[in-house]
Amino acid sequence: MIRIEGLHKSYPIGKESLHVLKGLDLHIKEGEFVSIMGSSGSGKSTLLNIVGLLDSHDVGNYYLNGQLIQNLNEKKAAVLRNKFLGFVFQSFNLISYKTAVENVALPLYYKGMGRKERLKIAQEYLEKVELGPWANHLPNELSGGQKQRVAIARALVTKPKVILADEPTGALDSKTTDSVMDLLKGINDEGMTVFVITHEEDVAEQTNRIVRLKDGVIISDEYTKKHDLKKVY
């Protein structure tokens, strides 16, 4: 589903250039539940942004769903994001003047779906994250956990191939963290590839595979016990 070969990325800082990713190789198969671990500055967010087509890479190959990503303009990137990817951000990134159901329906608007139909589907996804009754509330009337569940519903609504979650629990307390992780696990169980970035061990342990990044290189890539358990079933 996601294949990365020899990926490099630098950011110019003044005259100097900061080498953030130094030749990553990573292969994530369809249906995996992967977490990227690393301290801040390790390059994990950069990796997610490149995988999410929110940023471009300098050197190396990136295949999304078998398609080589290169020379992507904003228009093509937008179409691919809409088709294949669902985003969950640490700061939720809901549009403040839209209600929960309108936020969830927004990706469908960009898919070109009619208003009635997309609001109906958005409502179904809100029910799925147990926020049905909050459909017509604005984001600032919801708690952090609720906002993140709205964001997850929004990421799921287009039935993407991959869910990309950038520190999805970073702004949440431990109780809501568990409920959000349960939700992501449930999504993965339905067969969707889930790609989580975190610096919390507890969170990473709930995934099936942990990739550790340090200073722009992968220092370890191993399956967790959960993965072995899953295999047994």
Add this chain to the structure above:
Amino acid sequence: MFDLDSWREIFQSINKNKLRTILSGFTISFAILLFTLLFGIVNGLQNFFTQAFVDDANNSMFVRVWKTTKPYKGLQSGRRIKLRNKDLDYIVDNYSDKIQYISARKYLSAQVVYKNNQDNYNIRAVHPDHRYLEKTIIDEGRFINQLDLNQNNKVIVIGRLVKKDLFGERVALGKYVNVNNISYKIVGVFSDEGGDREERNIYMPITTAQKLYGNNDFIDNILIGYNPRLTIDRALSFGNGLERDLKQRLDIHPDDQSALFISNMAEANKGVGQLTTALFFIVIFVGSGTLIAGIIGISNIMIFSIKERTKEFGIRKALGAKPVSIIGMVVKESLLITGLAGYLGLLLGTFILDQIGDGLEKYFIYNPSVSTGIVVGATIILILAGLLAGYLPAKRAAQIKPIVALRAD
């Protein structure tokens, strides 16, 4: 291509940012309002000047004669100059290409009687062309025609107020009245924008007047409408040349302004033309200044508004919005606000001008108004500016990588 969904998005965004919307709308309304008032008032000034010369055709020349004040060719000063039919014929023969209309005028004063009503009126004995030179408006019947001249017909055309005096509300056309005890048939009734004095005149054929009153071929003035294709400068030199010629014909000293004088509307036209041109440039200068101020206002607000929404655009892009849909959203919003606000300013401006009406006549402003074309043009310019002001920053915002946009606050 009307896409209800995209407009719904825009209304939501406008609703969310009421203050911003009101501010940018106000800028545009105000710019259009000022523009409308400015143009209206200048138009009022122009209307006033046009009005001041409305009585006679604006290409007319008037040949007047009086007494000589300088001896010439052995003739003494104080000699009374008389124009004759042959002088008019001379002008027609020699200047036919420079003349559009020509008419003699002979003044008479007469007592006019119809049944029990009677009064004294000025009578002008003229040629058919006089109608165009004086801008006479025929309300009923007809004006003097060539047949009347050929047959010395005893017919008259009376002013609206003459009819009112003598006939009241009754029919005057076709009736016979006594003019100094000679019976004339009324063949027409006229009105004149020159005012009441003009509408107390009576016209009759020049030949009839010459035959019945003195039996000579004298005429008092000659009115000429110069060919409107002549430029103002050439019309002026035509007038000067004609004056020289006539003075020579009538043995008048070339510098004797009292004996023969031609007043030429071209001179007044030249003055009015210069004034109008000056006003036009002032209006262009101030009007475009107002518009530019409005345009800068919109641009500022749009740039600020787009900066404020960079993060929102980042989110939308992460969710699959193409750059063109972001640009479209901003531009349509800009279009909607500028269009509505511009229209509002336009309505308010024309309303105020309408209320002023004739109220400022003593300040030389008469019936201030703006042509729809100018105001629509100005509104279109502002809308285009609003589109551009929305398009340029929106295009830049839409090209920012979503990750950069998402980081913005």
